[in-house]
Amino acid sequence: MAEASAQTGYRNVICVPVDTRQRFLQLEQEAAGPLLKMGVRLSGVGTFGLNYRVGYRDPSCRLVLLTLDGDGFYQSPGVEFRPVVGDLLLSPVGVPLLLGSVEQSWSFLWFYINGLKRWQHLDGCLPRLIRP
Numbered sequence: 001m002a003e004a005s006a007q008t009g010y011r012n013v014i015c016v017p018v019d020t021r022q023r024f025l026q027l028e029q030e031a032a033g034p035l036l037k038m039g040v041r042l043s044g045v046g047t048f049g050l051n052y053r054v055g056y057r058d059p060s061c062r063l064v065l066l067t068l069d070g071d072g073f074y075q076s077p078g079v080e081f082r083p084v085v086g087d088l089l090l091s092p093v094g095v096p097l098l099l100g101s102v103e104q105s106w107s108f109l110w111f112y113i114n115g116l117k118r119w120q121h122l123d124g125c126l127p128r129l130i131r132p
Contacts, residue, residue, distance in 0.1 A: 010077075010096035015053040019105070022046030039116040047107040048072075053100040062113040062122060063091040065099075072106035074099045076127045083108075086132040092122050 016022075024044040027036060035043065041061050047069070065074075067083040074081040074089055075098045082102070083089050091097050093115055100106075113119055 010057045010098060011055055012057055013053055013055040013098075015051060015100075017049035017051050019049035020046060020052060022048070035111075039114040039119060040111050041114045042112045043110060045107075045109045047105050048101050049105050050101055050103075052106065053098065055096075055098040057096050058094055059091070059097060060093065061115065062093055062119055063089070063097065064111045064113060065089040065091075066109045067106070068109060069107035070101070070104045072099060072101050072108070074127065074129070079127050081127070081129040083129060088130040089127070090122060090130070091127045092125055094123075095127060097127070 022044055023046065024042070025032065025035070027040065027043065032040075045068070052072075065083070065088070067085055067087045067089075069085060071082055071084045074083060074091070076091065076095050081087075081089065115123075
């Protein structure tokens with residue numbers, strides 16, 4: 001797992017291995033209207049291969065991630081999680097993060113959510129991992 005112990009240790013990175021399979025939700029379609037009203041900016045589902053990494057030094061939206069299969073890692077200053085099947089990960093706006101696959105592929109559904117008022121209660125919180 002990559003080490004990043006302080007905010008200054010985080011950087012913007014996107015490393016998507018060739019064996020990754022990902023589909024983005026088509027948010028421009030009329031059926032996606034309710035998602036847009038909830039603030040969903042971008043969303044998708046996929047299976048991410050070994051050495052998958054995504055990191056943001058200062059994310060401008062919230063991340064909501066549901067693990068479907070496999071496992072991965074999530075790091076933020078002072079927080080480390082190993083999400084497994086059924087776990088829901090919530091990462092607030094502005095909190096640096098690094099996530100990726102570990103020893104196997106990791107399948108998950110994800111949403112990036114804009115800063116609407118309805119989500120402000122998550123701001124200023126630590127990232128959370130909710131287990132079923």
